Amino acid sequence: MPLVTTKKMFEKSMKEHFAIGAFNVNNMEIIQGIVDGAAKQNSPVILQASSSAIKYARINYLKKLVEAALEEHNIPIALHLDHGPDFETCKACIDGGFTSVMIDGSKYDFEENITLTRKVVDYAHDKGIVVEAELGKLAGIEDDVNVATEEAMYTDPDQAKEFVERTGCDSLAIAIGTSHGAYKFKGDAKLRFDILEKIKEKIPNTPIVLHGASTVIPELVEMCNQHGGNIPGAKGVPDEILHQASLSGVSKINVDTDLRLAMTAQIRKVFSEDPSVFDPRKYLTPARDEIQKTVEFKIKNVFGSSNKI
Numbered sequence: 001m002p003l004v005t006t007k008k009m010f011e012k013s014m015k016e017h018f019a020i021g022a023f024n025v026n027n028m029e030i031i032q033g034i035v036d037g038a039a040k041q042n043s044p045v046i047l048q049a050s051s052s053a054i055k056y057a058r059i060n061y062l063k064k065l066v067e068a069a070l071e072e073h074n075i076p077i078a079l080h081l082d083h084g085p086d087f088e089t090c091k092a093c094i095d096g097g098f099t100s101v102m103i104d105g106s107k108y109d110f111e112e113n114i115t116l117t118r119k120v121v122d123y124a125h126d127k128g129i130v131v132e133a134e135l136g137k138l139a140g141i142e143d144d145v146n147v148a149t150e151e152a153m154y155t156d157p158d159q160a161k162e163f164v165e166r167t168g169c170d171s172l173a174i175a176i177g178t179s180h181g182a183y184k185f186k187g188d189a190k191l192r193f194d195i196l197e198k199i200k201e202k203i204p205n206t207p208i209v210l211h212g213a214s215t216v217i218p219e220l221v222e223m224c225n226q227h228g229g230n231i232p233g234a235k236g237v238p239d240e241i242l243h244q245a246s247l248s249g250v251s252k253i254n255v256d257t258d259l260r261l262a263m264t265a266q267i268r269k270v271f272s273e274d275p276s277v278f279d280p281r282k283y284l285t286p287a288r289d290e291i292q293k294t295v296e297f298k299i300k301n302v303f304g305s306s307n308k309i
Helices: 007-016 028-040 051-057 059-072 087-095 110-126 157-167 193-202 218-226 239-247 257-273 280-303
Strands: 020-024 045-050 077-084 100-103 130-135 139-142 145-147 171-174 208-210 250-255
Touching: 007 020, 007 250, 020 028, 020 077, 020 280, 028 045, 028 059, 028 257, 028 280, 045 051, 045 059, 051 059, 051 077, 051 087, 059 077, 077 087, 087 100, 087 110, 100 110, 110 130, 110 157, 130 157, 157 171, 157 193, 171 193, 193 208, 193 239, 218 257, 239 250, 239 280, 250 257, 250 280, 257 280
Parallel strands: 020 045, 020 250, 045 077, 077 100, 100 130, 130 171, 171 208, 208 250
Antiparallel strands: 139 145
């Protein structure tokens, strides 16, 4: 099966009320863990790379690794650019074989965001590629994205409608209370489902995307810290809230931090328990297995996309 766009995935998700996991990739083991997990759950999946991941792994390597996964598994897989910072990065990914790109113009004012997004949409649609855009600002830090809490702002439903109509974007990432990174909340996690509901009323046919939606799995944080890590007070979005989002009209839920924790926790555990280990296969194999376990749990219990291909 070749790479697919997210178009049919999202149509099915909106009709049947489930979300599709969009998991960030950086190397072979992460891609293997994600796709093996999705295949075992018979689920569509989105593999996404940030501009930082592309600088690290390079477009051609990422594309070939994903192509290898396609040869092994017969499930729908989309390759997506996460948080494209500019037109040039989006163009490079479109030309490099990605089937979906995100242009993140949320740091600009409303009109500048529209102009930039429209430019990417025009280029992408001409090549048969779909575009995700963002309206509203999420707090937190992830790769090149860094927004202070006081600068974060919720997405305005009326602006969302105008934005989609004027840009022609295929999906919209909104801000309803999630945030990037491992330190999402100081108090109890809370998402503005009232805003989500209003946005869905205004743009019922536009797939909605939730960024900054890792659970920051407590067991993995504890495993990291038990084996020499220093991640105090990390806190994410609880599974039950994300599950509610998947039932309430969110079509795509992004996961990055949880995969980083899964990989790092197992690598730390191996080094801590046996300092003599220096064969990468000895620590990358359990890391890959933990990623697969994490992905399977989310697909089955949180996003509801098992057996939805």
